[in-house]
Amino acid sequence: MFGPRVPTVTVPEIADDVYLLDVREDDEWLAGHAPGAHHLPMMELPTRLAEVPGDREVAVICRSGGRSAQVVTYLLRNGWETVHNVEGGMGEWAAAGRPMVDGDGQPGRVL
Template structure:
């Protein structure tokens, strides 16, 4: 797992272009404002939906485990991606901006 490129939340701007690979209920409860939602199981079929950026594309899940596997796979496919260390739990701890789909106060499930 050490060969997976990672980035610390503190290195990311609040409005970073990021792919969130969590499930729909996790996404709905709270996600980064500029994130794109592509659940982990959908990534291979939705590669054309990955945002294009001049920087490495950040990939996030709740804790970094699922996104780490996605990053590892995407790197093998030739994508320039990084795993967000500590996931959305770290995002929340760092006080980064969150929004929810429900209108409720955003949280990380």
């Protein structure tokens, strides 16, 4: 479906200095996201591509890993070299007990 194997990273493997790119929709982001993540809905990526740094590691996350895998493929085809799909997405993030906040800075949930 995505062509060549999409590079992945597990939630525990994500270092604190990785650029975490959340490609979910606004309502999903507002319900709960990783503190410090950068929000860029998947459908806006082509017009906002310059916002994604090309000089550092990028981990792309969505709810379960499907949309983020598509974004990783797109970034790789457009010159990004160090980009990974977060295996299991925000569902796995929550299951691992990693912090989440909602749009008001309160404890978040996966939508």
